Amino acid sequence: MRTYKLILTMITAAVVLVTASCKKDTDFLEETQKDNLNSSNSLLNPAQFQLMSASFYTYVQRFYNSADGPKDGWLLGLGTDVCFDPRDVTSKYNNWSIVNGTDNYSGDWFNWQYIIIKIANTIIAGAANPAVTWQNDAQKNATIAEARFFRGFAYRNLANVFGDVPILEAPVTAPRNDFTRNARADVYKFAQADLTFAAANLPLTTTQPGRVVRAAADHILAEVDISLKDYDGAIAATTRIINGTDGAYSLVNARFGTRASEADKNYYYDLFVMGNQNYQTGNRESIWTAQFAVTATGGAIPGGVTFSTRPLIERMMWCSWYGQTKFGYNGTAVDSTGRGVAYVRPTNYTNYTIWRNSGTDIRNSETCIKRTYYYGPNIPASVGRPGQVANKALLTTRDDTCIYIYPNWSKFGTDKHVNATPDAGYVRNFYIIRLPETYFLRAEAYLGKNDAASAAADLNVVRSRAKATPVAASDVNIDYILDERARELFGEEFRILTLARLGLVYDRTRRFGSPESAASVQQYNNLLPIPQSSIDLNNGAPIGQNPGYR
Incomplete structure (x- = not known):
């Protein structure tokens, strides 16, 4: 697949469309660029929209499986409080002073999000074409909802770590070099609107493992609400997941899956056994998973690895x-x-x-x-x-x-x-969202309302499942929530996004990071650098670099 390396090339390039002429199950993962194709002449029936939406999932797979080495650890918190590169103490994120606009770790993250936004805008615009034959309005709205979910998800991913970024509301059909950055709060508000629509129109369940559902939208929406200090909105969104409005979800508290008969294991271990991650196979804790497991047919609709032969x-x-x-x-x-x-x-x-x-x-x-x-x-x-x-x-x-x-x-x-x-x-599937994190988000929202008792109650639901001692309300603060996230979600949560969202990259790395990371991290590292290539190409308007980076 072709990956555009520069944002301006990426967002002005001809849109890659996938037609319905696939000859085998995995053909839809191959992109073919045709300059004369656009959303008005190639997205004409629901099947074509479905095929194009597969690109969303392929790019999500890149988050976890893009290189051999420490790179894929970046999203999980490389160089922060939770992990580091042990083989080279001078490497970036061990040495924060060399992180700049040429960093391909955060730079690829920036570019991937705009590719997702490009695909989403194309689908949203294409769905408005009166020539498309929909079975009903619900089908149309679900298609738009999936695209708006990913657009909102991508803008959340950008705003958390880069702050102010350009908002692109529609396909870019002609070359431009005059993009300007929107305020971080406005980016969150844009994402909030997308995720609200997605939460109202995505299906409750799906037979396709890895495909997003309503609970995934409400989960990401809750985090965005917290970023906007809309704590009541976040509590409402997470409660819809926890109380069953968004579907039947519950914490695993009994042995299950392919190795459940092994007496020396436990049910937390079972969560990570190969073959045990998908909701469709009985894991009611799983809200959204990136698909990697090899199946008899070569993978479900979001399937197939993107690097090497395995994660x-x-x-x-x-x-x-x-x-x-x-x-x-x-x-x-x-x-x-x-x-x-x-x-x-x-x-x-x-x-x-x-x-x-x-x-x-x-x-x-x-x-x-x-x-x-x-x-x-x-x-x-x-x-x-x-x-x-x-x-x-x-x-x-x-x-x-x-x-x-x-x-x-x-x-x-x-x-x-x-x-x-x-x-x-x-070879297992990767959790993007697991129900414990939903409880942690609601606890964070309660804490934002100075309701430590309710925050402790949510934390203790997860701690009780782990047979851990309950936490007292008087001990709950944002540090405790981050500690509990590490205990439960290390290697799963997007730790760099969590810390950057909270403005705590510097503080937590100074206190808990490896000696090299703790010594080199600076306050300005609470946001990451805009790729210099995007700044250089955008010569029709000043896009600017985040303060502190050269």
């Missing part, structure tokens, strides 16, 4: 224990060790601080976070014996504890890999 989450997040020769391993990965390469390591805050006095919290159990490691088959007899708990006194170098051994969160890998389907990998 590289285990490779990125797990330590490389099988490469630690002094503990009896030879560099050959097996199921018992996993296949981690340690491109992204959780901080000590994530691995240890948030679990102080955690008691019976199952999220911190050995099942869910592996903290005990054992000697391998090649361990010298003078050191120990195979299968014996490894002596931590042998961990004497930085690499020992930053690359070869650190707590492995089970949600990022498996002890039973898929044999050669594909590449003996850990």
Whole structure:
């Protein structure tokens, strides 16, 4: 697929349209550029709109699977309070001082959102064409609602980390170089209107795994409402999800799925077992998932990986224990060790601080976070014996504890890999929205109204499921909510977006980040840089850079 590298090229280019002449299930994922196609002559029936909407999901997949290395960890909080790049202390986000307008991590994020906006605007404009034959108004409105969901989602993604950005309300059909940035609050208001429409017109359920539904719209709407200090709106939106108005959702509190019979696991572990993520297969906690799992037909409508042959989450997040020769391993990965390469390591805050006095919290159990490691088959007899708990006194170098051994969160890998389907990998779908986060958003909205008791009640719904000690209302503040988000959602939530939305990138990184990140982060890093390429090409009007960046 063609990805436009520069925003101005991207938003002025001829719109890529997909026709209904696909010959196999995955043909709709291939884009063909034709300069004479536009929404008035190529989007003429609902099937064509459906095919074009698949592009939304392909770009969402890029959020999680765009490169090999630490890049995909950026969205999860690379260089902030929760994780860092352990292999190069001088790399960007370990060293915030080198983050600038040429940064491709945040730059790709910027560009991807405008591609999504471009697709959404094309669909919305095309749906207004009187030549389109709709079955009924509900079908038309649902099509527009999906596009408006993604447009609102994209503007939320932009406003959270970049602040002021240009709002494009309609397709750009002629070259322009005079875009101007809209105020962050106006971007949120634009997203709010889109998400409100989506929440009223998306279906409650779908048979297509990964496709957005009403609850997903209300969830993102609630976050946008909080950004606008519309706490009552956020409470109303999250309550529609929690009380069943938006569909039947509930926290998992019993064993389920393909490995439910294994007595040494628990139901939190089950949430991340391959094949267990989709609502359609019984996971009522799942609100929206990015689809990666390989199926008999090659994937559902949003299916298919975008980089390599599988998502590289285990490779990125797990330590490389099988490469630690002094503990009896030879560099050959097996199921018992996993296949981690340690491109992204959780901080000590994530691995240890948030679990102080955690008691019976199952999220911190050995099942869910592996903290005990054992000697391998090649361990010298003078050191120990195979299968014996490894002596931590042998961990004497930085690499020992930053690359070869650190707590492995089970949600990022498996002890039973898929044999050669594909590449003996850990291939599961990724949660974009899971119900616990909805409770956390409502708790945040209650806190905004100075109702700590109601905020604590929502937090305790999730903590009770985890068998954790309830939190007292007097202990609830935004730091506590962020700590609970890390305990429940580390590696799932868009942590950089959460911290930037709250203006806490600097504060939280200074207090809890890796030593290098904490020393280099500055106040201005609460917003990220606008891509310099977009600034340079927009020579018909000053678009400007966020303060602090050169």
